[in-house]
Amino acid sequence: MGLGDDKKKKCMIAGGISALLVVMVVSVAVATSKNTSGPIKHGDSQIKTTTKAVQAVCEPTDYKETCVHSLMAASPNSTQPLDLIRLGFNLTINSIHQGIKKAAHELKARAEKDPETKGALDLCQELMIDAIDDLKKCFDKFDGFNLNEAEEFVEDLRVWLSGSIAFQQTCMDTFEEIKSDLAQEMAKIFKTSKELTSNGLAMVSGLSMLLPQFNITGVRGDLGSYARKLLSTEDGFPTWMRPEARKLMAAKGTKVKPNAVVALDGSGQFKSINAALKTVPMKNKFPFVIYIKQGIYKEKVDVTKTMSYVTFIGDGPTKTRITGNLNFGMGKVKTYQTATVAVNGEHFTAKDIGFENTAGPKGHQAVALRVSADYAVFHNCQIDGYVDSFYANCQIDGYQDTLYAHSHRQFYRDCTISGTIDYIFGDAKSFFQNCNMVVRKPMGGQSCMVTAQGRTDKRETTGIVLHNCRITGDPAYIPVKKTNKAYLGRPWKQFSRTIIMRTTIEDIIDPKGWLEWNGNFALDTLEYAEFENKGPGSNQATRVKWPGIKKFTPRQAGEFTAGKFLQGGTWIPQTQVPYLGNM
Template identity: 30%
Template structure:
């Protein structure tokens, strides 16, 4: 086992006297983290720092610690896999394989961040490190369901330590972004709930005009009849696309219903799915957590990892039904992705906006429980969000939280922003609602994780939205740390007089913090109108 495993046995508390012996720059940087004692104990043993290090050198030392411990975590998960092969255990093998993938993605994003920070690409680094931390916590969460051996238990404990190191590195990057080189001014991560909004650039309208990249030459075509020069499946066309492409590779998916699961690997960058219209080009699947070995993550009909993904003019659905619980239609881990004029249909967990920066424009999203969820920084503009009935027994009534954002750390630059969107029900749902409003209640969201963040700006909220607006997840989890905001919404469901006490009306002077420009840096990668 690599010697860095010794970091697992470092004391969780570092004496204040020892803390005072640290160089002042390092002590100040560690004080800007959520876990300053662990920060001091780990960095004090680093051999990567020179005397009187600069803030950037301290950050890079913290990233190095996270990266090296990540390698150790991967080796520990590999040992779990090896053990599962000797004594077959399907669930443990599946969890360990998913964990290995997640740690690989985490490692990739840390590497990108380490290269970006010296170049001044701090917003990119924050987005990537937010995702890196998400993948680590996701790995750990998956293992807890198969924690039936000492090996798994020890790995989970090591992952706990790893997430502390990664959180501290992310906090330092956030402090550097907000306060610059003056480490004495650095503070631990704060959120809007603490009355803190980051500096926002630009003035004027909250929403800027956008356009989708003009249609370019089609590289390959998918069609149902498999005619000459045409792929029969979307997956075959994806596999034909080059890896690590710096230019768009356009896949035209002709009208038809394609029954398949589609996976876009992390190496498939700048891929474009161009359909013939919502309801005409349809990609459909039926995987769900109700089937053996299927997790929420891999239940997706279409799952995308490669950055720069674009989809336009198509429908993606999951027909598994509500009796099998989570059944994802579309899952995205694609940074700088654009989804335009697309439709997503399922029941619970329709759209898994899992990580990184995503932009949805003029889309239709249909579901009934937590049907927009994840821990990405996603912006929804001009979208129709529609609640569907529960087909099993819709007369019994239901509670439908639309969103479930999953931010676990206040330093993560993630959240959901809805602007100029319509929140309503399908005709079938509204018929049930008007027949008995108390049986069919809809909420803007609930906190999947402690630092859940979701805001609605200039949205039309129809009558189905409950007067309380938001619902808890379980007890008081997240209610003191989440940020749920509304600004200048309208419609019957927008009356804020009876909203829950733990939601907020966004101050007008801070509304621009949630612009496309500020929230996802869209002015740098979304073509303007």
């Protein structure tokens, strides 16, 4: 992070202080749960007590009737907030399972006759299983709860619930994408699970407001011990840092020995990346480095959820390239499935490597890279679409829908992302630092949008943040910039959030700045902000005046730094990627 020891300590202490309220709230709930939990005896007084507890835990939710009905029907054996919230996660999991079965049964006949419907249904089922997996992580997080990890506890729950929402929404988008009349039917089938997931996020987000209603007094633990834990060190590194992370940090400046080497010329252990990925231990917990030598690898690569802590290292973003050409225009393939490289395993890192989709503008949606992994980091990589030129450092390049930052926590450093329509899109908690966003020449009559963020719930932690970046145009785009206008972004979903800070914006962005998606859709509920940007395209004098456009103070902007927004200091430095946590 580039901080001295004193500054590091101050940052850790500040983080501990900011977490005090969360620590108090959660520790109170845990302490009282031990004293009063247990089977609730039947009787009017017990029913009233349970009803009161359920109503209180459901108070912050948007779907209160669904919340109260589902919890009461489950006959909870505890009135404590965390127990009820955890029960809610389990009910949501069951609801999605029931929805999958119902959809398979009711749409079976249609799917057998229509390949597009079958493809959408199959993908939807996969996505719903992924949504369940995020909910299971939330459920399991309660086991072995540690007071000192309260801040991480709440943050993880919010990220994973946001991830579950993203997977469920992508299922719905799959049917919308093929313009199927079954889209509304699917929405009805999964209506309850969607509401329950939203309620879970609301309950977790509302813990600090919820618990005082239970007249609980006394707090176990103290901030001093929490801060001391953060500040204590072992071999020069914080004690909370994982052993494998300490090993990598200690090796900084030295070449890491790869676990597998891929080379087209046969000089490595494998000739394909997929072959190397098969050697990653199941549910791996240690860094597994795959060195991919110079060459063009024509593969569709899937880093599955069982392949965690995988690192790709190439010989340079224009030398080591993974290429494909799947696209929506060819039919039978949904946008989600077009990715040349799909990253699903958590703690994935990529350095000095290129990813591309060569479908070109006529292919419409053609994803070069889709990232659904938690704790994903990209540095000095290149992610391309149909390539006719290259850029320095890490490049994410294409035409429509180039980078699908789908879900969970993601950090991009020194990257170049290029494209035309919505070429950075998705519902991840994604942060771009020191990156180049390059607008390319679209087809006739098309406009260009750098971002299209897809937040569907106002409490989701997600958003696209550009910090210290540069927004520019490809040389081929400059002559058509007045007819094929470019914009910072447009709202893909109702609560779309994009923040652009201290970024150089060249004169290729239209003065209005942002573009509508469809009429007045989301203009009141989106959250867009520009803070301390520079360059001829950064003048906000004639920007659109939508209700959702924000004017940030320095303090508000500070909430969207990598240290705050991603809590990046706890996981990014261990990847040995340059990282600035503050403004």
